[in-house]
Amino acid sequence: MPKLARTCVPVALLVIATVIPHLGTAAPKPSSTPSALRPGPLSQERLVGAAGNRTEFLMTHANYAQTRFHRADRINRKTAKNLKLAWSFEMDVTESIQTAPIVYDGVMYVTSSFNHLFALDAKTGKEVWRYLHVMAPAVSLCCGPNNRGVEALDDLVYMGTLDSRVVALDARTGAVVWSSQLADPSHGYSITMAPTVVSGKVLIGLAGAEYGIRGALKALDAKTGKELWTFYTSPENTVGVWATTDAVGLPLHRDIAAEKAALAKRGDPYKTLGGSIWQNPSVDVEHRRIYFVVGNPSPDLDGSVRPGDNLYTDSLVSVDLDTGKYLCHLQYVPHDLWDLDSVSPTVLTPVKNREGAIVPGVIHAGKTGYLYVHDARDCSLIRVSKPLVEVQNERALPTVNGVVIQPGPNGGVSASPLAIDASQGLAFAMTEEMALTYYKTPSAEYPEGKLWLGGGFKAVPGEPIWGALVAVDYNTGEIRWKVKKPEPMFGGALATAGGLVFAGESNGKFAAYDSSNGKVLWSYQADAGVNAPPSTYMLDGKQYVVVGAGGNTQLGSKRGNKILAFSY
Amino acid sequence: MTSCVRVLQALALLLPVLPGVWGQPAAAQDVKQQVATCLACHPASNVPANSANPIIWGQNLGYVYLQLRDFKRGTRASQSDVVMHALTQGMTDAQMLAIAQYVSAQPWPKQQGQTTPQTDPAFVRGATLAGYGACANCHFNNWQGYSANPRLRGQTPAYLTTTINEFRSGARGNSPGMADLLRTYSPDDIKAIVLYLSSLD
Numbered sequence: 051m052p053k054l055a056r057t058c059v060p061v062a063l064l065v066i067a068t069v070i071p072h073l074g075t076a077a078p079k080p081s082s083t084p085s086a087l088r089p090g091p092l093s094q095e096r097l098v099g100a101a102g103n104r105t106e107f108l109m110t111h112a113n114y115a116q117t118r119f120h121r122a123d124r125i126n127r128k129t130a131k132n133l134k135l136a137w138s139f140e141m142d143v144t145e146s147i148q149t150a151p152i153v154y155d156g157v158m159y160v161t162s163s164f165n166h167l168f169a170l171d172a173k174t175g176k177e178v179w180r181y182l183h184v185m186a187p188a189v190s191l192c193c194g195p196n197n198r199g200v201e202a203l204d205d206l207v208y209m210g211t212l213d214s215r216v217v218a219l220d221a222r223t224g225a226v227v228w229s230s231q232l233a234d235p236s237h238g239y240s241i242t243m244a245p246t247v248v249s250g251k252v253l254i255g256l257a258g259a260e261y262g263i264r265g266a267l268k269a270l271d272a273k274t275g276k277e278l279w280t281f282y283t284s285p286e287n288t289v290g291v292w293a294t295t296d297a298v299g300l301p302l303h304r305d306i307a308a309e310k311a312a313l314a315k316r317g318d319p320y321k322t323l324g325g326s327i328w329q330n331p332s333v334d335v336e337h338r339r340i341y342f343v344v345g346n347p348s349p350d351l352d353g354s355v356r357p358g359d360n361l362y363t364d365s366l367v368s369v370d371l372d373t374g375k376y377l378c379h380l381q382y383v384p385h386d387l388w389d390l391d392s393v394s395p396t397v398l399t400p401v402k403n404r405e406g407a408i409v410p411g412v413i414h415a416g417k418t419g420y421l422y423v424h425d426a427r428d429c430s431l432i433r434v435s436k437p438l439v440e441v442q443n444e445r446a447l448p449t450v451n452g453v454v455i456q457p458g459p460n461g462g463v464s465a466s467p468l469a470i471d472a473s474q475g476l477a478f479a480m481t482e483e484m485a486l487t488y489y490k491t492p493s494a495e496y497p498e499g500k501l502w503l504g505g506g507f508k509a510v511p512g513e514p515i516w517g518a519l520v521a522v523d524y525n526t527g528e529i530r531w532k533v534k535k536p537e538p539m540f541g542g543a544l545a546t547a548g549g550l551v552f553a554g555e556s557n558g559k560f561a562a563y564d565s566s567n568g569k570v571l572w573s574y575q576a577d578a579g580v581n582a583p584p585s586t587y588m589l590d591g592k593q594y595v596v597v598g599a600g601g602n603t604q605l606g607s608k609r610g611n612k613i614l615a616f617s618y
Numbered sequence: 619m620t621s622c623v624r625v626l627q628a629l630a631l632l633l634p635v636l637p638g639v640w641g642q643p644a645a646a647q648d649v650k651q652q653v654a655t656c657l658a659c660h661p662a663s664n665v666p667a668n669s670a671n672p673i674i675w676g677q678n679l680g681y682v683y684l685q686l687r688d689f690k691r692g693t694r695a696s697q698s699d700v701v702m703h704a705l706t707q708g709m710t711d712a713q714m715l716a717i718a719q720y721v722s723a724q725p726w727p728k729q730q731g732q733t734t735p736q737t738d739p740a741f742v743r744g745a746t747l748a749g750y751g752a753c754a755n756c757h758f759n760n761w762q763g764y765s766a767n768p769r770l771r772g773q774t775p776a777y778l779t780t781t782i783n784e785f786r787s788g789a790r791g792n793s794p795g796m797a798d799l800l801r802t803y804s805p806d807d808i809k810a811i812v813l814y815l816s817s818l819d
Binding site: 236452460509 | 755756765794796798
C-alpha cells in the first residue's frame with residue numbers, strides 16, 4: 051500500500067471529519083441575474099481539435115501540444131495598435147494571479163489565488179457564477195497561494211486545489227459534482243497546476259518538494275474522481291546511473307563514493323524525495339502518451355541525505371496515457387543541489403534532429419536557463435540552446451560562507467509557459483535574471499512535512515535583478531532576439547497567427563510584440579503586476595486577448611485582482 | 619523561569635490524567651473555557667514587547683494547529699517549549715484543531731512599547747534584509763502569512779528573537795528549512811529584521 055494511504059490519509063480524514071464538515075460540497079454564489087449562456091458539453095473531439103480552433107481557447111496552454119499558439123489573426127502586426135480595454139473583472143481575492151483563462155461557448159473560466167473559480171461572460175466580463183473554495187485548516191505553501199487555472203470536459207470544469215484535492219464543478223452552475231482528496235496537505239502536499247483532461251481522465255500532479263513529499267502524477271476518472279493510476283515521480287529505485295555531468299555537460303562535482311556509502315546506510319530516499327509537478331502534461335493523443343517535467347528533489351540543497359541521481363527529479367518524463375506506465379525520461383540535473391527544477395510545461399512540436407530530419411519533438415525550458423529539445427519518441431536530447439540568461443558558477447558546490455551562483459531557484463525559466471510559432475521555428479520564453487548566494491548548512495532529517503531545504507540562499511546585495519522575453523530558434527538552439535526588461539519576467543507567453551507575442555511584466559505593462567523581431571507594437575499599463583499567461587478568442591467577429599493582473603507572491607510585484615480583456 | 623511557567627508546568631503534568639479537561643473530545647462550547655488557560659502566558663491585549671511568549675490570538679489556523687501537534691509529539695522541544703509540550707500531552711488531534719480554530723479567529727492584540735518609526739534606518743535595514751531572504755514567499759500578505767505559515771507582522775520582538783535564535787542553533791527543530799534560511803544572516807541582521815517585523819502594526 052502506498053505510504054500516503056498508510057500515514058497521511060487518516061490524518062486528512064480526521065481533519066475533514068472534525069473541522070470542515072462541509073468540505074467537498076458546493077459553495078457557488080450565483081450572480082443575481084441568471085445567465086442565458088449555456089456552455090458545453092465540451093466534447094473530447096473539440097479538445098483534440100483545439101490546435102485548429104480559431105475562435106475559442108479550450109485549454110490552459112491552448113491545445114494538447116501546449117504550444118500556446120492560437121490561429122486567430124484579426125489582431126495582428128498592423129492592427130495591434132488599435133487594442134483597447136474591452137472589459138475588466140474584479141475577483142474577490144487580491145493576491146498573485148497565475149490563471150490561464152479558458153474560453154468556450156461564450157464562457158470564460160478563471161481562478162484567483164486560494165482556488166476561487168469564476169465563470170464569466172466572455173463578451174462582457176459579467177459574472178455567471180463563482181465557486182469559493184473552503185480550504186483545509188493546514189496547508190504549507192512555498193511560493194504563494196497560486197492556482198494556474200482549470201480545464202473542462204463534457205459538462206464539468208476541473209480544478210486542483212492548494213489543499214490537494216481535485217474538484218469537479220458543473221460548468222453551467224458551479225455546483226460541485228465530485229471532490230477527490232489526493233494527499234494530506236498538512237504534510238506539505240499541494241496542487242497549483244491546472245489539470246489536463248483527456249479521454250475521460252483528469253491528469254493532475256502533486257507539489258510540495260520543499261516539504262519532503264513523494265511526488266506523483268495521477269489520473270482520475272473524469273466522471274467520478276476515482277483514481278485510475280498513479281505515476282510516482284520518485285520510483286522505488288531512484289539511484290540512476292551515478293551521472294557526473296548534467297544534460298548540458300557541466301560537471302556536478304559529486305562525491306560518488308560518499309553517496310554510495312550513504313545509500314548502503316540509509317537506503318533509497320524515494321519516500322520523501324520530492325519531485326513536484328507544477329504544470330500541465332502535454333498529450334500525444336494519437337500515440338496515447340503524455341509528457342511532463344518533474345521538479346526538484348527534497349531537501350532542495352542537501353544531497354547527503356538523498357544519495358543517487360534522485361530519479362525522476364529535474365527530468366522530462368513520458369508515460370502511457372492509459373496506464374501510467376513509464377516510457378522514457380531524460381534527467382536534466384542529476385542529484386540537484388541548486389533547486390534547478392523543471393517547471394515550465396512541455397511543448398510538443400515537430401523539430402529538426404541533428405541530421406536535419408523532422409522528427410516529433412518535445413521542448414522544455416528550465417530554471418537552469420537552457421531550452422532543451424528532445425526526440426519525443428525516446429526522450430533523448432537533440433540539442434540544448436545557448437544560455438537564455440547570464441550564468442556564473444554553474445553547478446558550483448554551496449559553501450558555509452556562501453557562493454554566488456546564477457541562475458538559481460529564482461532564475462532561468464520558472465513556471466512561465468513557453469509559446470511557440472512553428473512557422474518560424476521559434477519558442478518564446480520569459481526569463482528571470484537573478485544571482486543568489488548559496489550557503490551550506492548542517493543536514494537535517496525528514497521533518498514530517500515541514501520546510502526542508504537543506505541549505506540557505508538569499509539575494510546578492512547590489513546585484514541587478516532583471517529579466518527578458520527571449521525568442522529561441524529551437525531547430526538550431528540560437529537566440530533570435532531578446533528584449534531585456536527591468537524586472538524578472540514571469541507569467542507566460544501567447545503567440546498568435548497574427549504574427550504577435552503577448553507577454554506581461556511585473557510592473558503592470560502588458561504588451562504585444564512582433565514575433566519576428568521583438569518590436570513592441572502595443573502596450574497597456576495595468577494597476578498591478580501582469581504575471582499570468584494570456585489567452586485569446588473570437589466572439590461576434592471580434593478577437594479578444596485576456597490576461598490576469600494580480601502580481602506575484604514570489605517576485606513581490608504589486609498585487610491586484612483583475613482579469614483584463616482587450617479588443618478593438 | 620517565571621512563576622507563570624512554574625505553575626503551568628505543574629498543571630501540565632496533571633492535565634493528561636485529569637478527566638474532562640483535555641482528555642475529552644472538545645465540544646464547541648468548551649473550547650473557550652479550555653483556551654482560558656492560554657491567557658496566563660499569552661495575553662489577549664496590551665502585550666508587553668518583552669514577552670518571550672508569542673502572540674497567539676489571531677495567528678494563522680494551520681500554524682497554531684501544527685505547532686500544537688509538534689509540541690505534543692516533541693518535535694518542537696526547545697527549552698522554552700517545555701510548558702507547551704506538557705500542556706499538549708492529553709490533547710487529541712480534534713481538540714488541537716478546535717483550539718487552533720478558536721485562537722485564530724480572535725483579533726491580533728496590540729503590543730505595548732514597540733514604536734520604531736518606519737523611517738528609522740534600522741527599520742529600513744530590517745525591511746531590506748528580509749527582502750534578500752525571500753521571507754515573503756511564505757509569510758506573504760504583508761507578513762501575515764497564511765495557514766501553516768505564521769504571521770510575523772507585529773509579533774513581539776522578544777519572542778521573535780528567542781525563536782529565531784532557537785532555529786539558528788537547531789534547538790527548534792520542527793522546521794529545518796527555516797533554520798537554514800535564518801543561518802544565512804548575521805546576529806546584527808537578525809536584530810534589524812526582528813525590529814522591522816515587530817514594529818509593523
